[in-house]
Amino acid sequence: MNILETICHRFRPVLESLGLENVDPYLAMIKPSQDSKFGDYQANCAMPLAKQLGQSPRIIAENLASNVALDDLCEKKEIAGPGFINLTLRSDWLEQQLNAALLSDRLNIPKTPQPTTMVIDYSAPNVAKPMHVGHIRSTVIGDALTKIFRFLGHQVVTDNHIGDWGTQFGMIIYGYKHFLNAASYASHPVRELARLYQQVNRLVQYHRGQSKVGDLLQQQKDLKKKATELRQQHAQENKKTLQKQLRRIENQLAQTTTELQSIAEQKQSAEHDPETNHLLSAHRNIEQDVLLETAKLHSGDTENKQLWDQFMPLALAELERVYQRLHISFDHTLGESFYHEMLAELVSELKKSGIAEESDGALCIFSEAHDAPMIVRKKDGAFLYATTDLATIAYRLKTWQPDVILYVVDHRQSLHFEQLFAAVQKTDWPSTNFVHVKFGTVLGEDGRPFKTRSGTTVGLDSLLDEAVARAKRVAKENNAELDGNSDESIAEIIGIGALKYADLAQNRESDYVFSYDKMLALNGNTATYLQYAYARIQSILRKAETNIDQILKSNIKIKLHEPAERALGLAILQFSEALNLVAADYRPNHLSHYLFENLAKSFSHFFEQCPVIKADSPTTASQRMLLCGLTAKTLQLGLALLGIDVVEKM
Helix, strand or coil: CCHHHHHHHHHHHHHHCCCCCCCHHHHCCEEECCCHHHCCEEECCHHHHHHHHCCCHHHHHHHHHHHCCCCCCEEEEEEECCCEEEEEECHHHHHHHHHHHHCCCCCCCCCCCCCCEEEEECCCCECCCCCEHHHHHHHHHHHHHHHHHHHCCCEEEEECCCECCCHHHHHHHHHHHHHCCHHHHHHCHHHHHHHHHHHHHHHHHHHHHHHHHHHHHHHHHHHHHHHHHHHHHHHHHCCHHHHHHHHHHHHHHHHHHHHHHHHHHHHHHHHCCHHHHCCCHHHCCHHHHHHHHHHHHHCCCHHHHHHHHHHHHHHHHHHHHHHHHHCCCCCECCCHHHHHHHHHHHHHHHHHCCCCEEECCEEEECCCCCCCCEEEECCCCCECHHHHHHHHHHHHHHHHCCCEEEEECCHHHHHHHHHHHHHHHCCCCCCCEEEEECCCCEECCCCCECECCCCCECEHHHHHHHHHHHHHHHHHHHCCCCCHHHHHHHHHHHHHHHHHHHHHCCCCCCCEECCHHHHCCCCCCCHHHHHHHHHHHHHHHHHCCCCHHHHHHCCCCCCCCCHHHHHHHHHHHCHHHHHHHHHHHCCCHHHHHHHHHHHHHHHHHHHHHCCCCCCCCHHHHHHHHHHHHHHHHHHHHHHHHCCCCCCCCC
């Protein structure tokens, strides 16, 4: 049952009878009330209709209220103010819906009558290096969207488009040939490969940075001079155009200065690391050499292909270990290598059709909406990530025939996806919708991208370990009766759940500050708080020495006598509305907001106002236990759709 959908369905024919071309904008003005004194739901469409119909908004509201068929749902339809329609639902109708939800695995929420087929592309790590904190957002957001869309009845294909063919493997191959510690590789191969990648990458970054210093210093000098001139000119003329120019120059100067600082930090780090310092002079051309090793791999070089075949199972096994710990799986894991043999034919077809054009030796796709073209083949004949992405789309369209493809990728790739989608529009490929589900950056408490004290990116494994270790302390502090095994398993659930929820509770497009203390707090909008609420309900049922099934066998049903009972019942029934909000704009934080602000807070108020075990009568106690059980059921389902488990004790 979706109350809002039901109300909108009843209003639709009444609005259509007014002769409106499109009633959807007015239906969107029907929403849950923010304050119970204004009823349970409000229809606020009379005011905008007044301008279009040339009538008093109050008269329009009265006409709508008198003609909409809601008597079986509503006990009151009140006109307030200039034309607000306040709707108060019948308590007996709410009770019917709640009792039906109790008997349903899906809380009596139907699947969509119009399912779509969608491909969701998420996580997508480079497998040559360990997963890090930067992968957590794509992974958990994509997984939550998958679970929610499947619950709603859509056909979802998940595809982990891993990076298994790019320059990162050229780095590992170069490192294997020059810096391998054979003993370490024999005992801990994945760890050694990660070390090789990091070592080579550090050398590449060092030499790349040093080669840019001269130009950057000159650029910084020129920008400072230009900024000074503009400030002097601005003081004399005070023109808006000068202000804009000055702001642009100052932004460029800030970026240049930041890049120089970063290069200086890289230089200091490399030169103060004994293992790296003695390699700097011997590997001055390492970036070009890495590209050569990558090119050899792509051209089928026997040695490099054998090394790749040797490394890949190790890298994939490590990847799978992390995903298992997160309880995340994919329908398909098709990396860049899967599409490699398709690229030449694809590019040939793009050129033949006139979609791709030669420009300075490169093959490009131009778009009127973008100044720069999307390059699909470089002057030297090499293909790019964009080429692989086009081949991936072609394969997905042919294989799965999706209605929509979602890319859960950070916001820094926005331009790439704009160009990619524009390129596809030029083809005669099957039509589909493309959505870039973009997200912001995980920040440390200093407001900068979350890093270790040494300045390296935080590994996902260490992130999980620390979250679980802290969760273990929380579990011990709150339940001294847990045995060792329970303590370990509960800590894993709480810690990983807290990590996921901390991300999913944010507006995905915003950056957010990572804090272990905040995400594991037993108060506020955290998974820990919601898990504790669930565990508290289970504790109530244990103390009552009963369960929901036993109560139902005695033919007792939920009754809403007290305001706090009714408020909780209404909150439970609004669960499906939260799911629809997620589906509308691909933001899981709508669900987390509902679980905390609507459901958990309503339960907390109910628990304060309405004794359960010590209710006035055994019947009332049983009725309230049913309401508690349904709350727990809703919490469990809501958290499960976010990829988070619950615990029976906490």
